[in-house]
Amino acid sequence: MYIIENANILKNRELHTCSLLIKDDRITAIQAGFKRYQLIKMNVEPYIMTPTYVLLSSKIPHQGSFQDLKTFLIDHYLLKGCTTLLTYVDLLYEHELKEKITAMKMALISSPVDFMIGIKIPLRLITPTLIRSCKKEKVPAIFVDLKDPNELEKIPWGWIREAMFPFNSPFIPLISCSQKKEEKAVLSKWNTIIQKEKIPALYEVIEEGQPLSIPVLNKIGLYPQKASLMNGTELSYNLFLKGREIKKVDEVSLFHYHSDRLVVTVHKGKVVRAGNTVLFKSGNGEHVKVKTPAFFSL
Incomplete structure (x- = not known):
């Protein structure tokens, strides 16, 4: 187990700062902080975090x-x-x-x-x-x-x-x-x-x-299994360098106009991109099977 602290998660054009408790490459809790836990901590304060x-x-x-x-x-x-x-x-x-x-x-x-x-x-x-x-x-x-x-x-x-x-x-x-x-x-x-x-x-x-x-x-039954950072979801995220010009953007704008600021991509707890280096892990992907489309009520 470890903690990702000071995560600036982008949601609805706003940054929400919180800490994530990680176990077995999944998010087990999201809180303002985990001061009582004596675990390894990873500070991501200089970045904007989004789901992949x-x-x-x-x-x-x-x-x-x-x-x-x-x-x-x-x-x-x-x-x-x-x-x-x-x-x-x-x-x-x-x-x-x-x-x-x-x-x-x-x-x-x-x-x-x-x-x-x-x-x-x-x-x-x-x-x-x-x-x-x-x-x-x-x-x-x-x-x-x-x-x-x-x-x-x-x-x-x-x-x-x-x-x-x-x-x-x-x-x-x-x-x-x-x-x-x-x-x-x-x-x-x-x-x-x-x-x-x-x-x-x-x-x-x-x-x-x-x-x-x-x-x-x-x-199509993929949310919140994918493309989300919630309790119980897999740990898959992007880290973008923070900057004044990207404080009020949404995730799609980050994707289209600020790709130069993308520095880290993590897939199911494993780093697959660091800087300009891609770690191509052959066979690391899996065929995702949906249990029930539109099961999650938005």
């Missing part, structure tokens, strides 16, 4: 060489303070589900960051049988390609809702490039139908390479 990020990436070079994958994960994840990735596999047929998820899982077995694997499907694959298979495999997110939004009205939503329960893996809209001009209209139709049919889903497209928000993380 979760990013979506659909373009992981999982079929290339190990070196290609290593370079990608370092550049797009570890150097950006991200220790969990969300990706998906493309399905054209229902029977491909288990095979493709297993293949992606095996491709990421050497990953130093944790990973979640969703699926991407055309609208025609929104069927009760596929949804039941997703529930069985505990697929955390179902990305839906909205190439032909008119097909939305032909889906038997009542049966789909029944098939989803009680796991309720959310549908997440994807807009193809050819429809970018019509994106608002497509999303409006999507939102009207999923709200009317009471289907667990996201109302907006997730942007790749940007930290997933807490509501999105909760919807």
